[in-house]
Amino acid sequence: MKPPVAAEEVFRQLADSLAFNNSPDFFSDLVARLARILAVDHVLISEVLDDRGRVRTLANWSEGQLRDNLSYSLAGTPCEKVVAAKPCFYPSGVSQIFPEDELLQLIGVEGYLGLPMLALDGTPVGLLAIMSNAPLSLPSVGEEVLRIAAAQAGSELGRRRAEKSLVESERRLHTLMNHLPGMAYRCRNDQYWTMEFVSQGAQELTGYRPEELEGNRRVAYVELIHPADRDRVFDQVQASVVIGKPYHCIYRLVTATGQIRWVWEQGQSVTDVDTGDVLLEGFICDITEQHESERVQEAVIQTATAITSRLGDDYFPQLVQHLTRALNADVGLIATFYNEDSLETQALVVAGEVADNIRYTLADTPCHEVIEQGECVGHFDPPRSIPRPGKGEPLLVHSYVGRRLDSASGEPIGSLTVLYCNPAPDLKLATSVLRILAAGAAAELERQSNDRRIQQLAYVDGTTGLPNRIRFMDWLNEELPRSEGRGSALGLIFLDLKRFKEINDVLGHDIGDQLLAAVAMRLDQSRRPEEFLARLSGDEFAFALPDLGRGDLPRAIERFRVAFAAPIWAAGRDFKLAVNLGAAQFPQDARSAADLFQCASVAIHQAKRSDDGACVFDIAMAETLNHRRALAERLAEALRDDLLLLHFQPVMDLASETLIGAEVLCRWYDEQWGWVSPAQFIPLAEERGLIIDLGDWVLRTAALQLQTWQAQGLVFPGRLSINISAQQFGDPGLADRVALLTRGVEPHFIGLELTESGFMRDPDGAVGITERLRSAGYVLSIDDFGTGYSSLSYLRRFAADTLKIDMSFVRDMLENSHDYTIVTTIVAMAHSLGMTTVAEGVESREQADALARLGCDRVQGFYYGRPLDGDAFAERWLADEEPPRS
Numbered sequence: 001m002k003p004p005v006a007a008e009e010v011f012r013q014l015a016d017s018l019a020f021n022n023s024p025d026f027f028s029d030l031v032a033r034l035a036r037i038l039a040v041d042h043v044l045i046s047e048v049l050d051d052r053g054r055v056r057t058l059a060n061w062s063e064g065q066l067r068d069n070l071s072y073s074l075a076g077t078p079c080e081k082v083v084a085a086k087p088c089f090y091p092s093g094v095s096q097i098f099p100e101d102e103l104l105q106l107i108g109v110e111g112y113l114g115l116p117m118l119a120l121d122g123t124p125v126g127l128l129a130i131m132s133n134a135p136l137s138l139p140s141v142g143e144e145v146l147r148i149a150a151a152q153a154g155s156e157l158g159r160r161r162a163e164k165s166l167v168e169s170e171r172r173l174h175t176l177m178n179h180l181p182g183m184a185y186r187c188r189n190d191q192y193w194t195m196e197f198v199s200q201g202a203q204e205l206t207g208y209r210p211e212e213l214e215g216n217r218r219v220a221y222v223e224l225i226h227p228a229d230r231d232r233v234f235d236q237v238q239a240s241v242v243i244g245k246p247y248h249c250i251y252r253l254v255t256a257t258g259q260i261r262w263v264w265e266q267g268q269s270v271t272d273v274d275t276g277d278v279l280l281e282g283f284i285c286d287i288t289e290q291h292e293s294e295r296v297q298e299a300v301i302q303t304a305t306a307i308t309s310r311l312g313d314d315y316f317p318q319l320v321q322h323l324t325r326a327l328n329a330d331v332g333l334i335a336t337f338y339n340e341d342s343l344e345t346q347a348l349v350v351a352g353e354v355a356d357n358i359r360y361t362l363a364d365t366p367c368h369e370v371i372e373q374g375e376c377v378g379h380f381d382p383p384r385s386i387p388r389p390g391k392g393e394p395l396l397v398h399s400y401v402g403r404r405l406d407s408a409s410g411e412p413i414g415s416l417t418v419l420y421c422n423p424a425p426d427l428k429l430a431t432s433v434l435r436i437l438a439a440g441a442a443a444e445l446e447r448q449s450n451d452r453r454i455q456q457l458a459y460v461d462g463t464t465g466l467p468n469r470i471r472f473m474d475w476l477n478e479e480l481p482r483s484e485g486r487g488s489a490l491g492l493i494f495l496d497l498k499r500f501k502e503i504n505d506v507l508g509h510d511i512g513d514q515l516l517a518a519v520a521m522r523l524d525q526s527r528r529p530e531e532f533l534a535r536l537s538g539d540e541f542a543f544a545l546p547d548l549g550r551g552d553l554p555r556a557i558e559r560f561r562v563a564f565a566a567p568i569w570a571a572g573r574d575f576k577l578a579v580n581l582g583a584a585q586f587p588q589d590a591r592s593a594a595d596l597f598q599c600a601s602v603a604i605h606q607a608k609r610s611d612d613g614a615c616v617f618d619i620a621m622a623e624t625l626n627h628r629r630a631l632a633e634r635l636a637e638a639l640r641d642d643l644l645l646l647h648f649q650p651v652m653d654l655a656s657e658t659l660i661g662a663e664v665l666c667r668w669y670d671e672q673w674g675w676v677s678p679a680q681f682i683p684l685a686e687e688r689g690l691i692i693d694l695g696d697w698v699l700r701t702a703a704l705q706l707q708t709w710q711a712q713g714l715v716f717p718g719r720l721s722i723n724i725s726a727q728q729f730g731d732p733g734l735a736d737r738v739a740l741l742t743r744g745v746e747p748h749f750i751g752l753e754l755t756e757s758g759f760m761r762d763p764d765g766a767v768g769i770t771e772r773l774r775s776a777g778y779v780l781s782i783d784d785f786g787t788g789y790s791s792l793s794y795l796r797r798f799a800a801d802t803l804k805i806d807m808s809f810v811r812d813m814l815e816n817s818h819d820y821t822i823v824t825t826i827v828a829m830a831h832s833l834g835m836t837t838v839a840e841g842v843e844s845r846e847q848a849d850a851l852a853r854l855g856c857d858r859v860q861g862f863y864y865g866r867p868l869d870g871d872a873f874a875e876r877w878l879a880d881e882e883p884p885r886s
């Protein structure tokens with residue numbers, strides 16, 4: 001046996017081997033190196049398999065060579081102890097100690113040292129073992145070396161597993177997007193969109209954030225190489241895809257027509273969208289040499305860490321300011337296309353100061369080359385003068401480095417540039433740093449524009465492309481004062497389709513959606529240019545008619561009815577449709593948008609019962625409205641006089657079927673009206689501005705109930721989940737408000753349920769609010785998931801821990817394969833994001849069993865228990881506290 005190597009040499013060699021952990025041969029390299037530097041005969045790295053009783057080797061080194069991988073049962077082996085998270089050291093005689101370990105017997109092992117490989121959460125995922133044929137003696141630092149190696153191997157294994165689940169979850173995201181309401185439409189109409197979205201989702205899934213990425217050490221770039229090397233290279237790139245989180249690969253794709261696209265690789269296979277051909281050309285290289293790389297690192301880390309984690313409006317000025325400082329540049333700018341020939345800066349820093357943004361034409365600037373070539377480095381001859389912001393001498397610029405910014409789909413979107421007054425600056429450093437930061441900057445640019453787009457999506461109905469209800473209300477609220485100013489009337493017409501529900505039920509949602517899109521088109525054609533058309537929900541549409549003249553309203557109603565005289569062609573067949581129409585006018589019937597809406601709803605309600613399916617609001621109908629008004633007044637009183645009640649519905653852990661909390665549901669019993677459903681009074685409270693007070697009351701009362709139970713010596717396991725409405729969520733001080741209202745109850749007893757619509761009004765603000773709630777210790781869930789905008793990757797930005805799957809999916813999941821797929825996908829996606837799932841509205845054993853098979857964590861529904869008042873809930877569900885043992 002060779003003598004063991006000296007301690008510091010061991011460390012140096014080990015550091016070397018761990019530096020190569022990007023390689024697909026990580027585990028085989030590691031076992032070979034360990035065998036050599038520790039001078040042992042056998043080295044194994046094994047991963048624990050799912051059934052826990054077996055392991056499989058990831059690398060198996062024995063007597064000078066790498067052997068085939070094998071799997072073995074743990075029973076009766078020293079590895080069994082190691083996998084129970086204990087290091088085990090048998091300097092000699094290990095074969096006698098473990099007579100049942102056939103492998104040990106077979107190779108005649110004497111000494112054994114095994115260390116567990118732990119996942120981040122401390123669970124053992126594998127083990128690293130060294131064995132010798134003679135009694136085992138290690139160099140002085142041998143055990144430390146192994147511990148480092150085991151830690152490294154554990155994190156590599158964790159990374160590979162995460163990556164596998166990432167690929168899987170991406171596949172599922174794809175399915176999800178094709179199935180969730182509002183998504184299918186976009187996928188059908190935009191072939192590139194899906195891919196873009198998947199990669200965007202993947203970014204969210206990896207937890208990647210641009211500023212984190214830039215601080216990392218290894219940045220792999222793909223450069224163009226000769227097409228003859230394509231095959232070889234493709235292999236390499238494939239291999240590098242597993243590099244994962246700390247790396248960032250950009251692939252350059254060349255389409256059949258010679259177009260170049262840059263693709264952000266997050267695990268998807270890189271193929272031509274149209275032909276399916278593999279288009280990858282490139283290889284991954286370390287962009288910098290050793291000492292150079294340290295300086296680059298330093299500059300990148302300096303820049304990246306200085307940028308605040310909040311990706312808000314000042315992201316770009318900060319980025320450019322820190323970048324110019326780190327690179328000693330005199331001017332720095334980030335610019336995006338203003339139009340085809342000119343750019344507009346998003347941030348401009350001159351002589352250390354943020355200057356006003358400017359526009360400039362591409363021609364005659366290095367940016368032109370940057371956009372064409374991807375990068376441009378050089379000197380101005382003669383030097384150029386650039387005006388200094390404010391006052392003072394213009395700057396004389398000698399050199400520049402520019403880097404193009406590309407979207408995830410490979411379109412150039414702008415450039416990142418630094419300029420130098422000094423005639424001989426270090427352009428190499430700047431080039432490397434820009435290369436690294438450009439990717440993050442481009443991602444952030446795209447993210448910001450995606451945000452705008454997503455926000456816009458929140459106002460556009462996905463199925464028909466028409467403005468949605470929120471947009472319609474906004475428009476109406478702006479338009480009414482204008483109408484009033486002009487002294488003119490405004491008409492509002494609601495329209496819905498007769499028997500649409502039957503069509504939907506019989507032919508399916510897909511055809512239903514196609515029909516709605518065709519109806520929207522027909523309505524849009526029969527609309528006058530000044531009329532505003534929107535889809536309110538389901539089969540409900542609305543028109544606003546400004547500057548209404550005498551007799552215009554009945555004429556418009558007739559026009560829309562006639563529009564449906566001819567059949568509508570959708571999904572390969574003709575549909576003969578009839579409509580209900582209800583109309584009201586401002587200011588005659590109502591003076592506010594909400595009241596006008598009410599009037600039109602009352603009218604269409606009436607229309608459904610009439611022969612001709614049309615109705616214009618009149619005074620008699622005002623009664624119904626008065627009813628609502630009276631109801632609102634009673635609600636305000638009930639709130640003031642503390643007459644509302646809380647009920648509690650059990651939330652169960654599905655696997656153990658034990659109670660782990662309850663949802664708090666508000667109840668109202670009115671002497672005159674009887675029980676009023678929250679589905680009626682909660683929207684009323686929102687509409688009448690009572691919801692904040694009501695929400696406060698719920699929080700306060702729920703906290704009191706918890707304290708009452710505790711005082712009665714009852715144990716409430718888990719937490720109380722409280723519904724928070726969108727309006728409450730608009731309050732930036734929500735975290736403090738909740739804390740104040742629930743004083744005396746620890747935050748971990750309280751969960752908050754938020755709906756997607758709560759996030760959409762002001763997504764950036766919402767990110768901050770959820771983060772504050774989370775850091776205050778409240779658990780957040782997203783309620784009714786699947787019914788709103790439903791972009792999981794987008795919702796990921798809000799720090800929620802739990803997804804509540806809407807009961808509409810659960811209700812039909814056993815009959816409707818579409819709903820089943822949605823539930824499956826939501827559960828799998830939520831898990832890969834580390835979120836817990838709660839299925840709502842579970843009414844049968846069969847549903848519970850199906851959900852358990854899908855891995856859903858929690859359930860709530862009539863099958864387990866109906867909402868009960870505090871005392872009844874305690875009686876049915878809460879156990880007494882164990883008396884202290886004496």
Ligand code: C2E
Pocket residue numbers: 649664665666667677678679682695698723724725783784807840841842843860861862863867
């Ligand atoms: P949600 O948050 O989705 O609450 C769940 C609803 O499902 C409750 O209706 C509950 O009684 C019902 N439910 C539970 N299990 C089953 C089941 O197995 N089958 C069926 N068919 N239904 C089930 P509820 O109490 O009528 O509340 C309706 C909505 O009113 C709630 O929907 C929530 O959005 C709102 N709400 C209730 N209380 C509050 C509150 O305190 N604050 C706010 N902002 N909203 C509330």
Ligand code: CA
Pocket residue numbers: 663723753783
């Ligand atoms: Ca809820």
Ligand code: CA
Pocket residue numbers: 783784804806807840
């Ligand atoms: Ca819900």
